[in-house]
Amino acid sequence: MTVEAKQLFKARKREINKEKQYYNKFIFNGHYSLFLVIMLGAFILGYGDWLKTIPKQINYSLIVSVVVAITSMFPMRTLLKDADKLFLLPFEKNMTDYITHSLLYSYFSRIGLQIIIIIVLFPLFYVINDKTIGFYILFALLMLIMPFIGLLLKWQWYTYKLESWSLHTLLFIFFASGYYVALDAKQISSIIPVIVIVGLTLMLRYQNKHQLFPWERMIKSEQQHHMNYYKFVNMFTDVKHLKGTAVRRSYLDSILATPKSKNFNENNMYLYLFVRSFARGKDVFNIILRLVIIALILMIWLHQPVITLIIGSLFMYVILLQMAQFYTQQAYGLWPQVWPSPDSKVIQGYEQLLYRLMIIIGILFLVVYAITFPLYSYFGLLYFIVGWLTIRNVIKKLKYQETLLRD
Secondary structure (H helix, E strand, O other): OHHHHHHHHHHHHHHHHHHHHHHHHHHOOHHHHHHHHHHHHHHHHHHHHHHHOOOOOOOHHHHHHHHHHHHOOOOOOOOOOOOHHHHOHHHHHHHHHHHHHHHHHHHHOOHHHHHHHHHHHHHHHHHHOOOOOHHHHHHHHHHHHHHHHHHHHHHHHHHOOOOHHHHHHHHHHHHHHHHHHHHHHOOHHHHHHHHHHHHHHHHHHHHOOOOOOOHHHHHHHHHHHHHHHHHHHOOOOOOOOOOOOEOOOHHHHHHHOOOOHHHOOHHHHHHHHHHHHHHHEOOHHHHHHHHHHHHHHHHHHHOOHHHHHHHHHHHHHHHHHHOHHHHHHHHOOOHHHHOOOOHHHHHHHHHHHHHHHHHHHHHHHHHHHHHHOHHHHHHHHHHHHHHHHHHHHHHHHHHHHHHHHHO
16 A cells, blocks of 8 residues: 555656646746846845845844744645545545655755755854854754654644644744744754654644544645645746636725726726726735835845846836736636627727836835935836836737737
8 A cells, every 4th residue: 555655646746747847938938037047146246245234233043033934834735636535535544655755745845945045044144153153054954854843743733633823833933942042042952842843743643543534624725735836827827727816905995996987988998907807816916016025125125226226127027027917817808708899909908007007116116216326316217118118018919919819
């Protein structure tokens, strides 16, 4: 049965890897790869300059401990499907072997992020601790060990049918305390949370001897993780498996007022639909909001006129470029079939949405740039120029695509 469990998991793993390889060619295209390379260069440059004049009065150990405690709570990936709760029931007694492979997969699929964080944080603590590294080695080891024992505890916790929020709260406290003691107190007692988590895992394992496999919970969790991945990919290409959802945001009601009767026509219909779909949509709005926040943080943090100008322009370009995927989701949906209108009207409404979005983002970037570098504030107009050129390019391609479809 161990061999069969391993073969089943390997088959599921090959299937999901094949799917990711297919979508990765849309994600890591030329534009996005160039954006990532420039972002990496800007980060290295800004990080190096910041370390030269780093403020000493900030408790970096506490901040890092909190952030790393969050990243150390790895999700448990079982790769189970909805039909498994029926067809794998005869296999239930041997699902322990399957879960062992899923725990290893969950760990190694995310450990790369921990390694990157270890590398990024090393210069910071090397500088503020007078170039000593002994304590940091202990911290790095904890970052590699704690996520795995956290996964072991998570599996026993779920099997015992306990709530997820209690587990995450407990792990956060243990992880953060262990990291903080290693970074701030620099004591070997930082391994105490590891011993406690291992002991708690063994105790629950003993209690779970006669517990049934939590099919519903594991399948629901895997479906949620997979859906989150689809939501991310959907910003780059169409994902057939993704279901659209809507969220009420009352603070955006002012821009979603019902149009006057004279505006109920094909000239204004698609602008209204695009704006409403964007404001009420759960995925696109959140991703664009996160990109804008990240851009503003980088612009303030880097504190270099030219680099800040480049970063803002890149984010303006990427945001508007990725919004092109939003067009295909709406233009080929239900409304064009219910109320047919020329393709030019659909593109016109989408173009108006992009210009409104560009103006809002451009104003935010310009204000931040003007406050940070008042002597060079007029250079902030570059954000609007980049936005205008990007929209022109996007609309031109859309019109060409519609021409090909029409032929």
